[in-house]
Amino acid sequence: MRDRLANLELQLQAQGRGRDEHADLAxxxxxxxxxxxxxxxxxxxxxxxxxxxxxxLNLTLIEAYLDFSMRxxxxxxxxxxxxxxxxxxxx
Numbered sequence: 041m042r043d044r045l046a047n048l049e050l051q052l053q054a055q056g057r058g059r060d061e062h063a064d065l066a067x068x069x070x071x072x073x074x075x076x077x078x079x080x081x082x083x084x085x086x087x088x089x090x091x092x093x094x095x096x097l098n099l100t101l102i103e104a105y106l107d108f109s110m111r112x113x114x115x116x117x118x119x120x121x122x123x124x125x126x127x128x129x130x131x
Contacts, residue, residue: 069113 072079072094080091092099095114100107109115 073114 076091076095080088083091095111096108097111098107098109
């Protein structure tokens, strides 16, 4: 029983760390999304490639155009939030 209890306690601690790590990652993604434009303008070419690898999932050159798809959650940020249905009232 002690071994089982110790194992369950370890699993609970691991779950708590997982949530904290996800929360930290979400904060870092949000902060990057807020400063991405400024970072892009001041970045060297190697840094720009790193930013593209972070944000973009697929980069494909089709004729003279660059085709790409965004990684999650950046795809949501580029599309904007869909406003909920409202009654059409004006403020």
